[in-house]
Amino acid sequence: MSAATRSKNIPPEPDDLQQQVIASRNRVSFGNFVYNAPLWLFFLVAGWLFILISILTDPIYSNIFNVLSEGIPMTLRVAASAYFMALMIGLFVGLVRSNKPTRLAPTATFGARLRNFLRLMLYHILTLYVELMRGLPILIVLLLTTFVIIPEIRDKFLEPLLGYEIISRGGSPEPAIIALGLTYGAFISETFRAGIQSIEKGQMEAAKSLGMTYFQSMRLVILPQAIRRVLPPLGNDVIAMIKDSSLVSVLGVQDVTQIARTSSGASFRYLETYLTVAFIYLTMTIIGSFIVKWVESYLKNQQIAATVTGEKRSGFMFWFNRQGRGPGGGR
Template sequence: MTPETNGEKDFPWWLLAAGGIGLYLGWRIWRDALYAQIFSAVAQGVEVTLFVTAVAFSSACVIGLALAVMSLSRSLVLRQVARFYIEVIRGIPILILLIYIAFVFTPALVVAANTVLDPLGFEPLRTRDINFMWRAIIALTIGYSAFIAEVFRAGIQSVDLGQIEAAEALGLNRWQRFRLIVLPQAIRIILPPLGNDFIAMIKDSSLVSVLGVSDISQIGKVTAAGNFRYFETYNIVAYIYLFMTIGLSLALRRLERRLRSRQMEES
């Protein structure tokens, strides 16, 4: 039994240490002109990083929920299609998926679209018309939707079967049972792992720099190549990522405690 489950809490020495490092780097950014200049440059990529993460994660959640429902469907075809997608996509590294979507799937999609648009008299599309940022968003969406689908599936299956049968006895159809009974209870269970996936996507979004997308990592790489101050530049890059991920992690832990206490009150 861990101290936390036993009603005790360990003092967060790790947070104190991380906070000390963060305060030191913050002081350097405030007092050191070089650190301040690098921080000002790298911080311009925060908006792109958060935009890519938010759009890709939201889209992945929608697709993941659809895949989870398909994998639990009574239809053998839907179950097999969902399982095929999930297993194949989970087996491909995110970096390879990014490159494949950017340089293989997108050109093929443009060619397929032009075969439809040309006979209709529309101006043909060009591969370069599709921004690399959106190619990266599509790749992250596809990659994470497979993992999120498993999170949703586990959450849905954790709902007590007796409650579903009771709702069916009351005359609720399948959609009503899912919307009113299953999904609200499943959300409480899947919120923590979904939060972890969101934090992981913030870190994996750094991979979009291989496509030249101006996120935190790409701007850091360009800045370091220009001033040759790799130590200071990547200190700032790591500082910004840690600020976002640790902040979200602490918020997620607080949410978990609130959900746990509410569940104990209801039980």
């Protein structure tokens, strides 16, 4: 047997074997890092830092940022006002559409039949509204609201009723807020409807068995649980509203995008201007995302703490115990 053959049959030393195991683990760890690490986040942060450093060190970027920052309050005003309006519309529409009226028994009174018919008509009208808003582009809704619906209401209803001419100025954010609120209200209503319908029917039946009305059951039992379940999609709508608020620039509203259009057209510095615009919107959406996640985490911790202490702060059992009818109620 040759020396080379004998050397192949000799088992490796313990130190050599340990080094081979460590090298193999390092290769596996590096491969897992390459395939599992959020590399997109690295590029995103790198691009954000590049623009931030340019704003802090380059006079051109600094001047552009100072000009565009004048539109940030308008952008936030439009987004916040439209989102609040959308929440109110979405909650009302979601409540109505979560419980479709059914046919009453032949022995029902005329008043009950009339109320049920009116509820049915309201249900179908709101369903039509939802389908229209979900099927139309936001830009079309903006243009229709600003140049068709609001002028028609003003000319044919408000001015004859008030007895004087209403002068509207261009670039007003109110039509844009109404249009965005109507559009997002339709989508948010579906979110609320799904959240309400996800609650077990037994909770509503138990609440009614205690003598609670439909609205009391919704306010005290169903809605607190439904809102907690739909918080993530509602948070996503906040971010989407901030981005879609840039569409109001087509109406001449002096938000960040509109100021960027006029500024870049005058200076011809399109690259620097729109990179700064992207930086501003990205910063606002990232801050909004952190706020939404903080709210979700806070409510989750509150729910866990309430569960540990034996007090559930939302839903049927919390109301039941608060009325003194549950365990430890004192009645």
